[in-house]
Amino acid sequence: MADDTRSHPFRDSTQDVETAKRIPDTPQTRAPAYRLAFADRDFLMREELRPVRLQLELLKPQLIMDERGIESTVVMFGGARIPAPEHRDQAKTPTLAALSHYYDEARRFARLMTERSLDSYGRQWVICTGGGPGVMEAGNRGADDAGGQSIGLNIVLPHEQAPNGYVTPDLAFNFHYFAIRKMHFLMRAAAICVFPGGFGTLDETFEALTLIQTGRMKRIPFLMFGREWWEQIVDWNRLAQAGVIGREDLDLFRMVETAEEAVAAIDDWD
Secondary structure, eight states: OOGGGOSSOSOOHHHHHHHHTTSOOOHHHHSGGGSOGGGOHHHHTSGGGHHHHHHHHHHHHHHHHHHTTOOOEEEEEOOTTOOOGGGGGGOSSHHHHHTTHHHHHHHHHHHHHHHHHHTTTTSSSEEEEOSSSTHHHHHHHHHHHTTOOEEEEEEOOSSOOOOOTTSOGGGEEEESOHHHHHHHHHHTEEEEEEOSOOHHHHHHHHHHHHHHHTTSSOOOOEEEEOHHHHHHHOOHHHHHHHTSSOGGGGGGOEEEOSHHHHHHHHHHOO
16 A cells, blocks of 8 residues: 555554564564464454454455445346356256246346446446356346446355356455345345346345345335246245235335336336
8 A cells, every 4th residue: 555545644554564574583473473463364264253254254345346436236136057048058957948038138137227327437227246157147248248347246155166257357256254245235236136046046035025024125126037937936925815924015026027127117116
């Protein structure tokens, strides 16, 4: 950090990290206790430091997105296994192959919203996905088609993976904590769009709906692509008839089929 960027006269932490690398080699300086706490990986990985790691994981993307001037996002949830139409013949099941048209809808929707985002110099309506393959890739790809930026919120999984190649590199984030990742999905959300998907998609969908239902999050456009799919997966009317949700809760979201219908629903949302 350059001295003229600081608002205080104290020595910068990065300077001390570099200085500490050049200290005399003695039994005392080699001891773990002598390491600077914030530069000591072993210390930061201790079980007792979990609250600090949670805070850091919340803060890092927050600061970077603030610095990029991102004010609002359009969150896209959907299945990682849904193939692009050009790869539908590689799908593991006929159903997955049939769902490939949602990749195209997601891509087109992201392009349309990113064209709108560019009117605000890329500060508003920025596409935000989980950064993986399938529908997530389609979202970031659509933003790239429009010449705009997009966010990818990836997470470390036991199998090797990397963000899809359409995420804006400076907005590609990696998480350890699912909970903090989900917070970042919603902190700037101006709209949420959900495509067919599996456990992860369902988890993200119902957590967001619960936050809105309970008043912990303000009501925003919440669109679910594919009425036939969602009505087969969830018996929404049965939930209301049983009384486990209110009839009015069915108005928290709308079903749409196409990218154009989704954009119109966002514009008409009350």
